[in-house]
Amino acid sequence: xxxxxxxxxxxxxTFALRYLLLPLSGRIGFSARMQRALGxxxxxxxxxxxxxxxxxxxxxxxxxxxxxxxxxxxxxxALIAKFSNNLLVTIVGGMAAFAAWQYVTNSFKC
Amino acid sequence: MAFGLTDETFAVAAAxxxxxxxxxxxxxxxxxxxVFMYTNWNICTIIGLAAGRILEGxxxxxxxxxxxxxxxxxxxxxxxxxPTCWAVAVAGGSALAFHGLPHKLGLMxxxxxxxxxxxxxxxxxxxxxxxx
Numbered sequence: 001x002x003x004x005x006x007x008x009x010x011x012x013x014t015f016a017l018r019y020l021l022l023p024l025s026g027r028i029g030f031s032a033r034m035q036r037a038l039g040x041x042x043x044x045x046x047x048x049x050x051x052x053x054x055x056x057x058x059x060x061x062x063x064x065x066x067x068x069x070x071x072x073x074x075x076x077x078a079l080i081a082k083f084s085n086n087l088l089v090t091i092v093g094g095m096a097a098f099a100a101w102q103y104v105t106n107s108f109k110c
Numbered sequence: 111m112a113f114g115l116t117d118e119t120f121a122v123a124a125a126x127x128x129x130x131x132x133x134x135x136x137x138x139x140x141x142x143x144x145v146f147m148y149t150n151w152n153i154c155t156i157i158g159l160a161a162g163r164i165l166e167g168x169x170x171x172x173x174x175x176x177x178x179x180x181x182x183x184x185x186x187x188x189x190x191x192x193p194t195c196w197a198v199a200v201a202g203g204s205a206l207a208f209h210g211l212p213h214k215l216g217l218m219x220x221x222x223x224x225x226x227x228x229x230x231x232x233x234x235x236x237x238x239x240x241x242x
Contacts, residue, residue: 037229043194044201044224046185048217050178051202052209070175077179081186090186094179 050074067105073098193235197228 030038054074055064064071077094084090123140189198201224208216 033229036232037225040194040197040225040228041221043185043188044197044228045217045221046181047198047201048205048220048224050181050185051205052216053174053178055206056209070178073175074178074182077182078186081183087180087183090183091176091179094182095176098175098179 069098069102069105072101193228193231196231197224200224200227 054068054070057068057070066072073094076097077090080093080097081090084093123136123143185198189195201220204220204223205216208219210216211219
């Protein structure tokens with residue numbers, strides 16, 4: 001029951017925030033500087049989420065080694081993304097690189 | 111419609127809005143994207159629940175990398191100029207530095223720092239090109 005209430009609460013908050021703010025968004029005029037600043041939001045927030053996930057896969061220790069499949073996978077994914085216009089190709093290629101890297105590094109353990 | 115606005119739907123819908131000069135149908139496009147993505151999301155959640163029960167040790171497969179791959183794929187097209195590079199670098203570095211803070215404060219600090227860095231870098235660049 002508690003889980004259900006939590007989910008319902010989250011749904012309510014999500015909906016309320018957006019329902020209340022969206023009509024306002026049509027009326028607020030942003031200054032040019034503010035608009036430029038907001039333009040940075042998507043890449044910045046995405047990066048802020050991705051970098052800790054890649055460097056600290058288990059949440060605690062920084063793994064800046066060649067053996068970290070998340071790190072290698074992320075770099076390869078970024079490369080593919082840069083040269084491919086296709087998001088699906090990027091994701092699939094990135095996952096493949098990650099899986100391959102994980103397989104190789106696991107084969108060398110013990 | 112506001113409820114259904116996820117990161118992925120935003121990416122798809124924003125591309126359509128930017129490209130299109132006929133705005134009459136755009137919101138249907140977004141609604142369609144939303145309905146499909148939400149349905150797919152739930153179907154995949156169910157599949158994930160089932161697979162989690164049936165297959166042992168699937169937690170160790172690192173499937174959570176799919177999120178990282180998707181986010182990288184979405185973020186890279188934005189990085190086209192020098193200020194954005196700075197913004198992203200600062201955001202990444204701050205996120206690492208502050209990841210230990212509770213309630214994901216590190217994420218918020220990193221976001222603000224990244225945006226700030228981008229704005230500053232852009233301001234500096236404009237000064238340079240303004241003089242030169």
